Amino acid sequence: MTEAFAKLAEHATDQWAELQARPWIRVSSGLMGMASGARDTLEALRHDLAQAGVEATISEVGTTGLCYAEPLVDVYVPGGPRVLYANVVPERVPEIVERHVRDGEPVVAYALATVGASVSGLPLREELPMMRHQVRIALRNAGEIDPGQIDQYIARGGFEGLDKALSEMDAEQVLQSIKDSGLRGRGGAAFPTGVKLGFLAGNPAPLKYILCNCEEGDPGAFNDKTILEADPFTLIEGCIIAGFATGASNGIVFVRHGHDEPIDRTRQAIKACYASGLLGGHILGTDFAFDMEVAEVGESYVAGEETALMEAIEGKRSMPRFRPPFPAAYGVWGKPSNINNIKTLSCVPEIVRRGAEWFKGIGTDKSTGTAIACLSGDIKYPGLVEVPFGVTMRQIVEEMGGGDPSGKAVKLVQTGGPLGGLLPADQLDMVLDYDIMAQAGAMFGSGGLIVCNETRSVVDLTRALIAFDQMESCGKCFPCRLGMTHLLEVLERICDGDGRTGDLELMERVGGNMKIGSLCGHGQLGYNPVASAMRFFGDEFRAEVAGEGAIAIMPFVGPQGPRRGAQVGGLTPTARVKDDFVVAVHPIAAEDLKPSGGAGAAKSNGAEQTHGAAQAHAQDEQA
Amino acid sequence: MTTGSTGAPRVAQQTSPQSDELRHYADEAIAGQPATTVTVLSSLLAVHDLLGYLPSEALSAVAEHSGASVNEVWGVASFYPNFRFTPPARHLIEICWGPTCHVLGAQDILQGLLKHLGLDHEADTPDGTLTLKLNTCLGVCPHAPAMSFDHDVVGHVTLERAARRVDLLRVADQEERRAEQLVADSEQAQAAQAAASEADAPEEPRSDD
Numbered sequence: 001m002t003e004a005f006a007k008l009a010e011h012a013t014d015q016w017a018e019l020q021a022r023p024w025i026r027v028s029s030g031l032m033g034m035a036s037g038a039r040d041t042l043e044a045l046r047h048d049l050a051q052a053g054v055e056a057t058i059s060e061v062g063t064t065g066l067c068y069a070e071p072l073v074d075v076y077v078p079g080g081p082r083v084l085y086a087n088v089v090p091e092r093v094p095e096i097v098e099r100h101v102r103d104g105e106p107v108v109a110y111a112l113a114t115v116g117a118s119v120s121g122l123p124l125r126e127e128l129p130m131m132r133h134q135v136r137i138a139l140r141n142a143g144e145i146d147p148g149q150i151d152q153y154i155a156r157g158g159f160e161g162l163d164k165a166l167s168e169m170d171a172e173q174v175l176q177s178i179k180d181s182g183l184r185g186r187g188g189a190a191f192p193t194g195v196k197l198g199f200l201a202g203n204p205a206p207l208k209y210i211l212c213n214c215e216e217g218d219p220g221a222f223n224d225k226t227i228l229e230a231d232p233f234t235l236i237e238g239c240i241i242a243g244f245a246t247g248a249s250n251g252i253v254f255v256r257h258g259h260d261e262p263i264d265r266t267r268q269a270i271k272a273c274y275a276s277g278l279l280g281g282h283i284l285g286t287d288f289a290f291d292m293e294v295a296e297v298g299e300s301y302v303a304g305e306e307t308a309l310m311e312a313i314e315g316k317r318s319m320p321r322f323r324p325p326f327p328a329a330y331g332v333w334g335k336p337s338n339i340n341n342i343k344t345l346s347c348v349p350e351i352v353r354r355g356a357e358w359f360k361g362i363g364t365d366k367s368t369g370t371a372i373a374c375l376s377g378d379i380k381y382p383g384l385v386e387v388p389f390g391v392t393m394r395q396i397v398e399e400m401g402g403g404d405p406s407g408k409a410v411k412l413v414q415t416g417g418p419l420g421g422l423l424p425a426d427q428l429d430m431v432l433d434y435d436i437m438a439q440a441g442a443m444f445g446s447g448g449l450i451v452c453n454e455t456r457s458v459v460d461l462t463r464a465l466i467a468f469d470q471m472e473s474c475g476k477c478f479p480c481r482l483g484m485t486h487l488l489e490v491l492e493r494i495c496d497g498d499g500r501t502g503d504l505e506l507m508e509r510v511g512g513n514m515k516i517g518s519l520c521g522h523g524q525l526g527y528n529p530v531a532s533a534m535r536f537f538g539d540e541f542r543a544e545v546a547g548e549g550a551i552a553i554m555p556f557v558g559p560q561g562p563r564r565g566a567q568v569g570g571l572t573p574t575a576r577v578k579d580d581f582v583v584a585v586h587p588i589a590a591e592d593l594k595p596s597g598g599a600g601a602a603k604s605n606g607a608e609q610t611h612g613a614a615q616a617h618a619q620d621e622q623a
Numbered sequence: 624m625t626t627g628s629t630g631a632p633r634v635a636q637q638t639s640p641q642s643d644e645l646r647h648y649a650d651e652a653i654a655g656q657p658a659t660t661v662t663v664l665s666s667l668l669a670v671h672d673l674l675g676y677l678p679s680e681a682l683s684a685v686a687e688h689s690g691a692s693v694n695e696v697w698g699v700a701s702f703y704p705n706f707r708f709t710p711p712a713r714h715l716i717e718i719c720w721g722p723t724c725h726v727l728g729a730q731d732i733l734q735g736l737l738k739h740l741g742l743d744h745e746a747d748t749p750d751g752t753l754t755l756k757l758n759t760c761l762g763v764c765p766h767a768p769a770m771s772f773d774h775d776v777v778g779h780v781t782l783e784r785a786a787r788r789v790d791l792l793r794v795a796d797q798e799e800r801r802a803e804q805l806v807a808d809s810e811q812a813q814a815a816q817a818a819a820s821e822a823d824a825p826e827e828p829r830s831d832d
Contacts, residue, residue, distance in 0.1 A: 031762055031763055032763055032765065032766070034775075034776060035761075035763040035766045035769060035776045035777060035778035036766050036778050036779075067765030067766065068765065070765075070766075216762075217759070217760075218760070219719075219721030219722055219723070219759055219760030219764075220721060220722050220723050220760070220764055221764075222762050222763070222764055222765075225762055252660075257668050257705065258705065259762070260774075267657070293658065293659040293660060294658065295658065295660065295665070296658070296665065296668060297664060297703075298664060298667075298668065298702075298703030298704075298705050298706065299703055299704050299705040299759070300702070300703060312664065313660075313662075314662060315662025315663040315664035315665060315666075315689070315699065316663070316664070316699060317698060317699055317702040317703075318702075374764060374765075375765070376723040376764035376765050376767060377723050377726050377727065377764075377767075378726065378727075382764070382765035382766075382767075383765050384765075414722060418722065448764075450722050450723050450726060450764075452726055456726055460725075461722065461725070461726065464720070464725040465722060468721075468722070471704075471759070472759070474702075554730055554731070555730075556730060557730065557733055557734055557737065557744055558720070558757070559704075559720070559757045560744055560745055560746075
C-alpha cells in the first residue's frame with residue numbers, strides 16, 4: 001500500500017465511523033428519484049427534522065435500482081436496523097421522522113425492507129423479488145454512498161484497486177489481469193476489453209487517450225446515467241487503472257449535454273480526486289500521471305458509435321469515420337485512443353482489487369461477470385438490476401420484474417435498444433450470455449428491456465423504433481439515410497391501414513441493402529427491429545397489411561421532419577422516397593449480407609484488430 | 624435530452640437584446656466555459672444555454688473564437704437537433720416519445736396536449752408562452768410516461784395531470800409577465816427621472832473613455 005493511500009483510507013474510515021454515530025437518511029434522488037417526486041420528500045424531511053429537533057445526516061444518493069419503490073428513503077438510526085421506506089410521499093414523512101428517526105421505532109406499515117438486521121414483519125432487502133438474483137459490481141455503491149463524498153467511496157473499498165495496481169503491479173500485470181478476467185465490452189459489441197486495451201498499450205506514442213462512453217442515447221436504457229449519478233468514482237478509478245495499464249495519460253468522459261445531475265456529479269468527483277492526489281501528476285505519490293475531463297455533446301444517437309464520438313469530442317458533427325485507421329492508431333485529435341463503455345470500466349476497479357479469478361467465477365464460461373438490465377414497460381417492478389450472466393430472461397422479467405402489473409400475459413421483450421430486436425414470450429428461457437444470444441439472433445445491447453403485454457401492437461412498436469432510428473441517422477451515407485426513411489414510410493402506411501401487397505418484401509430488400517451498404521452500426525443494424533419483429537410476429541404484420549389487424553393502432557405524431565440539418569430556417573425538405581427506389585438492382589443472396597473482410601475491415605492495424613469485422617467495431621460501445 | 628437547469632435561458636427574452644448585446648453575451652458564454660477543452664460544439668452549447676437559441680451573432684462569435692469558418696460552425700449547429708435558431712418561448716414542455724413511454728401511452732398524452740394547446744405538432748404557442756417539444760428519451764423509463772416542465776422531469780404522467788400542469792404554468796407565466804412589466808415600468812420611470820435631473824445639471828465636457 002502506498003503511504004498516500006494509507007492516509008486517505010485512514011481518514012475515510014474515521015469519517016465513516018463518524019457517519020454511523022448519528023441518524024443517517026439516504027434519499028434516492030438523482031433524475032430517477034426526482035421524476036417520482038423526491039424533491040418534495042427531501043423538503044419535507046428537512047423541515048420535519050428541524051421541527052422535531054433531531055440531528056441527522058441527509059444524503060442525496062443515486063437510485064438503488066428499486067425504481068418502483070421511489071421516492072425511496074433509507075433510514076439508519078445508531079443501534080437500530082437500516083430500514084428502506086417505499087413510495088415516501090411528503091405526507092408520510094412526519095411519522096417516519098418522529099417514530100423512527102427520533103424514537104428509534106421503525107414504521108413497519110410504510111417500510112419495504114430492512115438491510116442487515118431484521119425486523120419482524122419485514123423482509124431483508126436481499127429477499128425482495130427484484131434483488132433475488134443480483135450480484136452487484138458496477139452498482140455496488142448505488143444508493144449506499146453519497147456520490148459527492150469521496151471518503152464514503154474509499155471507506156467501502158474504493159481506490160484499493162488503483163492502489164494495488166500502482167504499488168504491487170506493473171502495467172503489464174494489470175493488463176493481464178483484465179485479460180484473464182474475461183471482461184467484455186458492455187456497450188453492446190462484447191469485444192474482450194483486455195485485448196482492446198492491449199491494442200493501445202502496444203502503441204508507443206507519448207500521448208494516448210482513454211475515452212469513456214456515457215452517451216447513452218438508447219431510449220429504454222438508463223444504466224450509464226445511474227452509475228454516474230450514484231457512484232462516479234468507480235468509473236474514474238476504472239479510467240485511471242485503464243490509463244495505467246496502457247500508458248495513457250488522459251481520460252475523457254463523454255456525456256450528452258443536458259444530463260445536469262450526472263455531469264455535475266462527475267465533475268465534482270473529478271475535482272475531489274484531484275484534491276486527494278488521485279488524479280493529476282504523481283498519483284498516490286508515484287510517478288504515474290493521469291488527467292481527466294468531462295466532454296459534453298449535443299443530442300445525437302450516433303455519437304455513441306466510437307469514431308462518431310471522437311468527432312463529437314473534437315466539436316464536429318458526430319458522423320462515423322472510415323476505418324482503418326482504427327482508434328488505437330488514430331483516435332481523438334489524431335492520437336491513439338481506447339473507447340470503453342462506462343459499464344465496462346466500472347468493473348475494472350473490483351477486478352484489480354479482488355483478482356481476475358474472482359470475476360471469472362461470476363457469470364458463464366465466455367461471458368464473465370455481470371450485466372445491468374433496465375426493466376421498463378408493462379412490468380410490475382420497473383428499475384435496474386445487475387445480474388450475473390447465465391440467468392435467463394424469464395428470471396429477469398418474471399421473477400425479478402414481476403411480469404405484467406395487471407396480470408396480463410407478457411407478449412414480448414424488446415431488447416438491445418432501438419437497433420435491437422424482439423424476444424417473444426416463448427423465447428424468454430434464453431440464457432443471458434453474449435454468444436448464446438448472438439447465435440439466436442438476439443441482442444442484449446446496452447441492457448434496455450422493454451416489456452410489452454398482449455394488448456400492445458408489434459407493428460406500432462416497430463414503427464416507433466424505426467421513427468427513432470430514422471431521425472437519428474446521421475446522414476453521412478445514403479443507404480442508412482434513405483433506407484431508414486423508406487422503412488419508416490412503409491411502416492407508416494401499414495399502420496395507417498394503407499399497407500400494400502409486397503410491402504413486407506420491399507422492406508426486406510431495403511433492409512438488406514442497408515446492411516451491406518452502411519458505414520456504421522446504425523445503418524447495418526437498422527433493419528434489425530423490423531427483421532426480428534417480422535420473424536416472430538410475421539402474421540401480425542401480414543394481417544395489418546391486409547387491413548385485418550386485431551389491435552387498433554392510433555395515428556402517430558412524431559418529431560417534425562427529418563431532423564439532421566434539415567429543419568434549419570424553415571427548409572424542411574418535403575421530397576419523399578419513391579417506392580421503387582432500391583440501392584441494388586440485383587437480388588441479394590444471404591451470404592452477401594455478412595460483412596466481409598473487404599468491405600469495412602481492410603487490414604492495417606494487425607489482423608487481431610479487424611476481428612469481428614465492421615459490425616463488431618461499428619456497433620462497438622454504441623450505448 | 625435536456626433536464627435540469629442548463630436548458631433554461633438565463634437571459635430573459637422579453638428584453639429582445641440588440642445585435643451588439645447578443646454578441647456580447649455570446650463572447651461571455653464562450654469565454655466562461657467550465658470544460659478544459661473548448662471546441663466549436665462546446666462553445667455552441669454554452670451560448671445556447673445562456674440565450675436559449677443561437678442567433679447569427681453567436682455563430683460568428685464562435686467562428687472567430689475557434690478559428691473555424693462560419694460555414695463550418697453552421698454545419699455543426701444545424702446537425703444537432705437540440706439547437707434552435709429563433710428565440711424560444713418562455714417555458715419549455717417536453718414529452719418523451721421513447722419506446723417505453725410510447726408503449727405506455729405517450730401518444731395519447733401528446734395528442735391530447737396538442738389539442739389542449741391548439742397546436743398540430745411540436746411547436747411554440749402563438750403567444751410565445753410555451754414550447755412543446757418531443758424528447759427521444761428523458762431517461763426515467765421506470766416512471767414512464769414521462770414529461771418535463773421547464774426541465775423538471777415528472778413521471779407517471781396522465782393527460783389530465785399534464786393538462787393541469789400546463790394550465791398552472793400559464794397562470795404562473797401571466798404573474799411573471801405582470802411582475803416583469805412592473806419592474807420595466809419602474810425602471811423606465813427611474814430612467815426618465817435620471818434624464819430629467821441630468822438635463823438640470825450643468826453640462827460637462829465629454830471624455831472619450
